[in-house]
Amino acid sequence: MPAHATMPPIPPEKxxxxxxxxxxxxxxxxxxxxxxxxxxxxxxLWEFDPAPESADPKLxxxxxxxxxxxxxxxxxxxxxxxxxxxxxxxxxxxxxxSGPDVDRAYVAAERAFATWGRMPGRERGKYLYRVxxxxxxxxxEFAVAETMDNGKPIRETRDFDVPMCAxxxxxxxxxxxxLEYVAPGRRAAPLGVVGQVIPWxxxxxxxxxxxxxxxxxxxxxxxxxxxxxxxxxxxxxxxFQDAGLPPGVVNIVTGPGxxxxxxxxxxxxxxIAFTGSTEVGKVIMRSVAGxxxxxxxxxxxxxxxxxxxxxxxxxxxxxxxxxxxxNQGQVCCAGSRLLVHEPVAGQVVSKLRNRLRVLRxxxxxxxNTDVGAIVSRAQxxxxxxxxxxxxxxxxxxxxxxxxxxxxxxxxPPTLFTGVTQSHRIxxxxxxxxxxxxxxxxxxxxxxxxxxNTAYGLSAGxxxxxxxxxxxxxxxxxxxxxxxxxxxxxxxxxxxxxxxESGFGREGGxxxxxxxxxLV
Amino acid sequence: xxxxxxxKTPKVYVGGAFIRSESARTFPIANASGEFFGNIPxxxxxxxxxxxxxxxxxxxxxxxxxPYNRGQILYRLGEMLxxxxxxxxxxxxxxxxxxxxxxxxxxAVxxxxxxxxxxxxCEQVLGSVNPVSAPYFNFTVxxxxxxxxxxxxxxxxxxxxxxxxxxxxxxxNTVVALASECRPYPxxxxxxxxxxxxxxxxxxxxxxxxxxxxxxxFATHAHVRAISAVANAEERKALALGxxxxxxxxxxxxxxxxxxxxxxxxQSLYAIRDFLEFKTTWHPIGA
Numbered sequence: 001m002p003a004h005a006t007m008p009p010i011p012p013e014k015x016x017x018x019x020x021x022x023x024x025x026x027x028x029x030x031x032x033x034x035x036x037x038x039x040x041x042x043x044x045l046w047e048f049d050p051a052p053e054s055a056d057p058k059l060x061x062x063x064x065x066x067x068x069x070x071x072x073x074x075x076x077x078x079x080x081x082x083x084x085x086x087x088x089x090x091x092x093x094x095x096x097x098s099g100p101d102v103d104r105a106y107v108a109a110e111r112a113f114a115t116w117g118r119m120p121g122r123e124r125g126k127y128l129y130r131v132x133x134x135x136x137x138x139x140x141e142f143a144v145a146e147t148m149d150n151g152k153p154i155r156e157t158r159d160f161d162v163p164m165c166a167x168x169x170x171x172x173x174x175x176x177x178x179l180e181y182v183a184p185g186r187r188a189a190p191l192g193v194v195g196q197v198i199p200w201x202x203x204x205x206x207x208x209x210x211x212x213x214x215x216x217x218x219x220x221x222x223x224x225x226x227x228x229x230x231x232x233x234x235x236x237x238x239x240f241q242d243a244g245l246p247p248g249v250v251n252i253v254t255g256p257g258x259x260x261x262x263x264x265x266x267x268x269x270x271x272i273a274f275t276g277s278t279e280v281g282k283v284i285m286r287s288v289a290g291x292x293x294x295x296x297x298x299x300x301x302x303x304x305x306x307x308x309x310x311x312x313x314x315x316x317x318x319x320x321x322x323x324x325x326x327n328q329g330q331v332c333c334a335g336s337r338l339l340v341h342e343p344v345a346g347q348v349v350s351k352l353r354n355r356l357r358v359l360r361x362x363x364x365x366x367x368n369t370d371v372g373a374i375v376s377r378a379q380x381x382x383x384x385x386x387x388x389x390x391x392x393x394x395x396x397x398x399x400x401x402x403x404x405x406x407x408x409x410x411x412p413p414t415l416f417t418g419v420t421q422s423h424r425i426x427x428x429x430x431x432x433x434x435x436x437x438x439x440x441x442x443x444x445x446x447x448x449x450x451x452n453t454a455y456g457l458s459a460g461x462x463x464x465x466x467x468x469x470x471x472x473x474x475x476x477x478x479x480x481x482x483x484x485x486x487x488x489x490x491x492x493x494x495x496x497x498x499x500e501s502g503f504g505r506e507g508g509x510x511x512x513x514x515x516x517x518l519v
Numbered sequence: 520x521x522x523x524x525x526x527k528t529p530k531v532y533v534g535g536a537f538i539r540s541e542s543a544r545t546f547p548i549a550n551a552s553g554e555f556f557g558n559i560p561x562x563x564x565x566x567x568x569x570x571x572x573x574x575x576x577x578x579x580x581x582x583x584x585x586p587y588n589r590g591q592i593l594y595r596l597g598e599m600l601x602x603x604x605x606x607x608x609x610x611x612x613x614x615x616x617x618x619x620x621x622x623x624x625x626x627a628v629x630x631x632x633x634x635x636x637x638x639x640x641c642e643q644v645l646g647s648v649n650p651v652s653a654p655y656f657n658f659t660v661x662x663x664x665x666x667x668x669x670x671x672x673x674x675x676x677x678x679x680x681x682x683x684x685x686x687x688x689x690x691x692n693t694v695v696a697l698a699s700e701c702r703p704y705p706x707x708x709x710x711x712x713x714x715x716x717x718x719x720x721x722x723x724x725x726x727x728x729x730x731x732x733x734x735x736x737f738a739t740h741a742h743v744r745a746i747s748a749v750a751n752a753e754e755r756k757a758l759a760l761g762x763x764x765x766x767x768x769x770x771x772x773x774x775x776x777x778x779x780x781x782x783x784x785x786q787s788l789y790a791i792r793d794f795l796e797f798k799t800t801w802h803p804i805g806a
Contacts, residue, residue: 167652184644185788278766285763290756292773297766454765473800483802490651494659494797499744500766508649510659510797518789 048360051367053154057145062093063230065101065254066237068108069247074255075100082231085151085373086364086408094230097255099262102222105251106268109193109220112248117190117218125176128215130243132169135236139163142232146204147364149231151373151409152327154365161205164489168208168507171491172216175512179217182509188516190218191294195269197260197284199276200226200375201330201431205489207233209506210273211250212491217515219271222251224263228376230254261287269293271515275332277429278455278500296504296514298332298496300429301457304450305335305486306440306472309343311462315484317351320435323460323486325359325413328374329433332501333458335486337419337426338437339446345439349417352435356400356413363405371433373408380409383432390416390425395436421452429455443468447475456498460486479505529557529703531727532710533566534573535720540728541565548704550613559703562728567695567736570724574666574693575742577721582663582691590638593689596716597631600624603712610705611677626781627681633786634685641690641791654804661795663691664768668737670730670748670758672772675780676702677709682780683747683772684723686790695724695743697734703727734758741765745794749774768794 062079064071079093097105116124135142142165143157152161175182182188194214198206203225214221225233233252240250253259257280264272265287271294274284278299285295305323307316323335340348364372374380391397395416404410411433419426419436426436440446450459459478463469473481479497482488489495494505505511530537539545542565545558560566581589600607604624611620642661649657667687672679676699687694698706706725713723726733734754737743738761745768746758755771762769770793772778779785 183789281766282763285766286760289759289763290752292755292771299766469802473798479796479798481798481800483800485655485801485803488651488653488655488801490649490653490657492649493651493657493801494649494799496797498664498796498798502766503768505797508659508799509647510645518787 048368050363052363052365053140053144053147053158053367055140055144057148058141059092059145059148059231063095063234063254065095065097065105066234066240066250066252067101067105068251069241069245071237074098080227082149082228083376084148085375086148086405088407088409091148092231094227094254097253097259101253101255102259102262102266105222105253106193106266108248109222109251110268112246113190113192113220116220116246116249117192119218121177121179121218124218125173125216127243127245128169128173128176128212131239131245132166132173134239134242135162135166135169138239139166142204142235144365145235146232147372149229150200150203151364151375153369153372154367155369156327161202164491165204165208168205168212168491172212172512175213176216179516182513182516183518186518188217188513189519191515191517192219192270193268194219194221194271194273194515195263195266196221196223196273197263197276198223198225200229201327201332203229204232204236206275207236210275213506213512214273214515215249217512219515220249222253222263222266222269224253224255224260227254227256264288265291267291271295273504274298278502281502294514296496296506297502298504298506299500299502300455301332301334301497301501302337302427302429302453302455303333303335303458303460303478304337304339304476305460306339306446306450306462307341307344307348308461308463308465308468309341310464312464312484313344313348313351316462317348317355319460319462319484319486320352321355321359324435325371325433326487328371328411330375330379330431331487332429333480333487335458335460336430336435338435339440339449340437342439342441349415349437352415353398353400356415359400359413361402361404361410361412371413373410374432375409377409379431380411383411383430383434386425386428386430386432386434387414390419390423390434390436393423393425395419395423395425421449427453443471447472451475451477454500457496457501458482526557529559529707531560531562531707531725532713533570533724533726534576535714537710537714541569548613556613556704559707559727562726562733564733564736566726566728567733568740570695570726571666571740571742573721573724574695577719578663578665578693581688581693581719581722584691586639586642589689589691590635592717593631593635593638593685596712596718597628597635599712599716600631600709601628604628607677607705607708610708611702613704614702622781623675623678627678630678630681630786631685634689634791637788637791638689641788641795644788645792645795646797649799656802656804657799659797659799661690662798664794664796665692665744666742667692667694667745667747667794668740668743669694669696670734670737670746670750671696671699671706672749672774672778673699673701677705678780679749680706680709682785683749687747687794688722690791690795692745692794693722695737696726697730697737698725698727700728700730730754735761738762738767739764743767746770747794748772749778751775770794
């Protein structure tokens with residue numbers, strides 16, 4: 001999340017009717033006292049004009065399953081509603097796929113694999129390049145659709161989700177004819193058909209993370225988007241058609257969670273890849289035990305974002321905000337535990353509060369919005385439950401004053417101070433815009449606290465000392481370490497967790513190899 | 520009167536010490552002609568837990584050793600095995616031919632030397648500097664997973680065990696291994712060589728005992744981060760079910776396929792990779 005767009009002018013209340021001379025004297029006085037000028041807090045004082053994104057998302061009233069290159073009705077004949085979480089209105093009807101549809105999808109994928117898996121990599125790559133280019137052509141349309149479907153701010157879908165999705169296809173397209181460089185000493189070959197189930201927090205991006213490497217390696221896929229957020233996956237299926245992707249290479253089956261279970265446990269799947277909660281990940285692991293399927297699991301996280309006293313604090317505050325309020329905190333690698341060095345704890349919390357006061361919460365389609373809607377009523381309820389738990393366990397909750405839209409699933413960005421390690425809000429993944437703040441005194445204590453979790457997906461560290469960064473990077477048990485930054489992603493950068501955050505990587509040469517067998 | 524030889528009490532190597540099972544249970548094994556050879560410790564759930572504790576204690580120190588040092592220690596283990604090759608071949612030949620046993624020892628030494636050489640190279644081949652599309656320095660290193668539970672095959676009592684243990688410790692993991700149930704003595708002897716190879720105590724812990732009794736504990740012990748097992752379909756299912764509880768990584772060699780431990784394909788950089796985590800670090804580039 002980039003810094004707040006532009007600094008608004010000073011509102012009348014804050015203007016001091018001092019003479020030029022007096023102001024200069026004031027500044028000198030402040031300097032003498034060793035204090036910086038007070039920050040300007042506007043809150044709702046400064047009204048932004050609405051700046052809605054107006055591109056047409058080109059939604060259909062009803063979305064069918066995408067099997068064997070065609071949109072087909074589900075065997076059950078049933079459809080469920082997709083809701084815009086920002087206004088609780090129905091966006092479209094989505095096909096409810098079940099067992100017979102999953103079987104059909106696997107049959108199509110298996111048939112397609114006979115040619116796709118043997119096609120020269122050069123040609124396979126061209127299809128993926130086409131997908132990337134066609135998505136770029138329709139980027140704004142997809143961004144609007146993603147925002148309406150998921151509730152995340154248009155600024156994020158426009159600047160992050162959609163371009164990053166295209167980048168993943170483009171990056172992996174280039175690998176398709178260079179697979180002999182993926183596994184030195186061995187030949188990497190496709191596995192066959194892979195089953196993939198993705199979450200609702202980055203519907204397009206998670207799809208690209210799963211499909212692009214699988215396809216580049218020569219696999220075919222049966223993929224299920226999260227039931228809350230199916231629309232952009234099915235819009236991308238239109239692009240697969242436009243790109244001329246051979247039928248059956250990608251099959252998209254929408255439906256309830258149980259359909260995802262069928263995709264994971266299907267006997268045709270040579271590999272399964274799942275992104276979601278650790279709880280569901282364990283259920284899936286049990287359901288495929290004994291099947292010898294390869295697995296990639298991207299599960300939950302409870303990342304520590306560690307701020308040392310020598311850190312550039314203003315940048316760190318931006319990083320903390322980006323770490324936990326990006327995508328309303330509905331991010332598995334969110335920096336949901338702030339560990340702040342005691343000498344600067346007060347300063348950091350106060351800066352953080354000031355920063356939160358100017359975050360704009362509201363209409364996700366407004367280009368000025370920083371924090372959009374929570375994906376669903378159920379998720380909002382879960383987060384609120386955690387707020388109650390945090391308060392009951394004795395932590396102090398703080399939310400900036402802000403006006404929330406009357407409709408839709410909104411929650412103000414929330415801070416908890418006085419959090420201890422045993423608090424549930426410090427241990428469990430909340431998956432919402434809720435930051436738990438803890439303090440530490442020594443480097444060792446920071447490491448100990450950061451690693452004191454069953455998760456190990458990501459971590460952040462803020463300090464100006466280079467050797468300390470490398471020490472922390474080595475000691476933190478996490479698959480991704482962001483030093484003096486947070487929540488950065490790239491197709492060339494492997495992503496994935498330690499411990500109960502899952503296994504396998506997505507992105508980079510390392511992630512690609514997880515879609516191969518070595519011969 | 521002929522001199523009565525001193526027989527050795529078989530003890531398992533755990534936490535750098537030679538111990539009997541805390542349960543005080545043993546099971547007898549015989550020599551090639553069917554005569555009593557010795558009592559092997561029948562390790563218990565508690566022994567396994569103690570071994571995991573020892574492996575956990577040794578873990579950070581072993582992971583922090585330089586890869587060059589780890590390579591030298593693996594090489595030293597090869598030296599120890601080579602020097603006592605005849606004794607080890609006798610141990611393997613308690614069941615089977617002496618010539619085949621000698622071949623197995625030689626292959627096990629060569630396997631150790633193979634992995635010794637990888638210790639300071641695997642990260643160069645598996646890691647990367649990643650060209651991200653923004654002003655960040657981004658690099659991926661490899662790190663050990665932690666404690667790897669090794670379940671050795673019944674056959675190739677030395678080579679099978681070494682083929683699973685060596686790649687795990689090359690990458691900086693520590694190991695709790697369960698030796699061949701029916702041919703445990705070579706693993707006990709290997710423990711004595713581990714003890715004289717500069718390998719810190721606790722890095723490799725070898726238990727003897729019964730698969731049925733100990734495998735479920737391997738599967739569900741939350742501090743065991745990965746399992747490397749030669750197992751049949753039923754055992755694989757049981758291990759995978761238990762592993763799900765703590766999102767444990769599992770790598771299985773199918774027992775029913777009769778793996779050829781002598782083949783070059785039984786050693787690989789990718790066997791090291793199976794027990795490594797990739798860690799990617801980002802840092803902004805700026806003045």
